[in-house]
Amino acid sequence: MKGNILLIVPELYQLLLLGLLFIQSIAGKTRAPDVEKWLPWGAGVGVLIAAFCLDLEGVLFSECYRVDGLSQFFKWLLALGFALTVLNAHRSPELPNDKRSEYYLFLALSVWGFMILASCVELMCIFLALELASFSLFPLVPLRGEKREAAEAAVKYVFFGAAATVISLFGFSYILASQHTTFLKQLISLPWNVCSNPMAVAGLALFLCGMLFKLALFPFHSWAPDVYQGAGNETSAYISTMPKVGAVVVLIRFVPVFKPGLDITIILAALAAVSMTYGNLAALVQKDVKRLLGYSAIAHAGYILVGMVAGTALGVSAAAFYTFIYVLMNFTCFWVVCRVSEDGRNLQLSDLDGLHERTPVLALVLTIGAVALVGLPPTAGFMGKLFLLTAAWNRGVNWLVIIGAVNVAVSLYYYLNIIRHAYTKADPNEKAVPIIRPLFSGIWGGVLAAVVVLFGVFPGPLFSIALKVGYGILGK
């Protein structure tokens, strides 16, 4: 199959943005805020381009790079996430003006890394793409004024990230040694049970640690709440979504290996259950909104994994669908958090008191976001959970489905806490401080919330795109 440059248009476009950002960053510090004038439009065009490329298929670069339903769906999602992040960081109060271009440069580079990761079908490439994405993510965390917490979070993130990478690389060496190939296509046809090939299974388990770290799945979760809390609001919004998308892509590529009953599948199912439960229980007592969302991210990592241990095309598609929805829901909540925290400080739950009096629109948007994260109808969160749990039923993990359903009820409390503070508590400050730029925040917040509801009522079209993911990986 001959390589075709048209297959990688979304990546090329992202590279173009990268080049422009690089030029902007060396063009001079005084003109730095200009970047915010064109970048949202540029990122928006990227979403459209990625959407047009949804149907492409092909193999490039000595069969290391595969363009298929899976990669295109997630590239679209990554482009969307990038656009939302850029929009979210628009005139962020905490970014120093002279570092704005660099901030977006690293952001775009990280997205580019994840986009490449979405298409890699060879272990070495996967590893490199993942590192490209992660390393460009590290410098984003401390870019938050002069705050010490941000530096602390950055150090934690780098150290944990490095450790995860090392473990992953170690596992990689075992896989290579025992299976003698790094191409996924061949790997998935080889035996993966402990009896016949213990070294390979150990290697795979270690290799997946790197992905689970990105996914913030228990027991690789401990960085998440701290980093979310320390990083700037808009950076947290990015870290809580995009690395997860990258990890999900790689895990989905490995799904053909996770056959029901295999040890690795059972381990993943158990981790999913623990992750959901732990994340939700720990979130119950949080006061810091971002920290709360951090624990909720741990819980959601568990949910996404449910679809993968189901091991069917529908399950994989449900996981892809849920990832998409999760990005939207999470951005909806973070959107309000970023707008309400007008000086960029960390929001406590009590800061949300009386939000409905200050800005009824944002209070409603936050409610919809939180309700969707719980998984209540008629939001997209409900449909996502329904699909995931339905896919996993009678696949040998019924206990996981029951744990997942019970967790919905547990999680309701802390999400409801957000709504309670916004609606039932009175604003402690007599003079209600209005939100800066109400039109901008209201319109985009409203659009996000409307999309979350829309995909809850009409999940069909989006799911039919997600279905290609499953069929591409596992066949009909």
Next chain:
Amino acid sequence: MTTLPILTFLIFFPILGCVGLFFLKRPRTVRVYAMAVSLGEMVLALPLLRFKTDTGGFQFVESVPWVPAWDLNYFLGVDGISLLMVGLTVIMLPVCVLCSWASVRERVKEFHICLLVSGAVCVGVFSALDLVLFYLFYEAILIPIYLMIAIWGGEGRDRASLKFILYTLAGSALLLVVVIAFRISGDTFSIPELMKLDFPYRFQCLVFSAMALAFAVKTPLFPFHTWLPSAYVQAPIAGTVLLSAVLAKMGAYGFLRLCVPLAPSAADFFAPLMIAMSIASILYGGVVALGQTDIKRIIAYSSLAHMGFVVLGIFLFNVKGAQGAVLQMVNHGITTGALFVMVGFLYARSGSTELSQNQGLGKVLPAFMGFWGLLAFAGFGFPGTNNFVGEFLVLTGVFERNLWVGAITVPGALLAAAYMLRPTQKMAWGEPSRAGKWVDLKGREWACLLPLAFLVLYLGLAPSLFLKVMNPALEELLSPFGVRQTPIELSTNTPGHSGSVPAGKETFRISMQEPLRP
């Protein structure tokens, strides 16, 4: 036969109406507009009167593929039971708008949005025939009701609303698993299709337990009722009316629509437990209501007792019991709804719902006390009122099933007379009275109560139309249980598998042991 999607209209008309509300500013305009929407909803419901009472099955069916990949359908339809419930919802909606006319003063627009959305979702619950659609509406109702209690509620609204939503959602957490399990085992989400299937006994027991938990919390039934007093008391009047008149029915409706038809063998097995729980609700609700000093609380606990009668009737598995249960669902909606509305009117005058603050109204507010007297009498099932018919049918059903169970239920009916007459007597003639300058019912309040009072008497004197509507549906519901008169007769039945359900004590034991056989 035209195929106008009447049920879809009924669900989406109020929601579309909410869109219009966004553009209105003045509270008065908002109220008039909301009233117009709710009356429009009633007009839209008129075609439902063409319901054919001589055939079973579902009518006004609409089915559109929704998410083909998962076999989800937008599938609506009503049978006799759900028709009555839809009717009840549609009637209560304007009542809710009217009774919050004076009592809701803040954020009027948002309140009416919540109210109209709740109304629409309730219609959805009662007409959904796809399990996922049912679940979707069933859970979606929590959010507007939560907001109603949390924003417009009384002093303790924060805790009450939290308790309400956590309790109900925790109860129904496993309902989602049940929905999924039915999908995988029965290969469809369609409730009518699932009704035809015969599930293994063990499976039935598991799904029945999960569903019964969810519906017992929603109804509520005795040990799961603790959210009820706080939610009913703290909610704004329209919220309380909706909660008691419509939401409580969702639980009972769930028993009728899902628990009994989808898991008949398990329903038979668990019937003694359910009967015990409902009798406990009747007696406990009655005794506690007797001890309250707050009028709203008295009605709240009486509501618990009334719902006990409903569930009791359902799990008797004989025609009279089921008829009584469904009739009692409608009756309770009308009577308790109206009583709560009147409490709201009283609160508007006295600023309190305490009995001691609302005494001696007989001379000052004769019209008010007249209505109250009628409704209170209906509340304890005085002959000639609607509740009499319902309770009488249930009691007859109980005695048909078992003399001793019937004997335990009778004190419940007597308690009702006690807890309803005590506040009525104090309100009419109690001393000291603060009511000196209070005004009697206004035109708006008359408009609110007259239709309900009419229904109380109509249902009490001529319930045959309603019975005719529900009978075909009930016959279908009870068909797997055989026509049974007394338990003694039943024990002679041949033991069968889960399809033709065995009943009576002897066959019972056999069916319990069946799954153990290799």
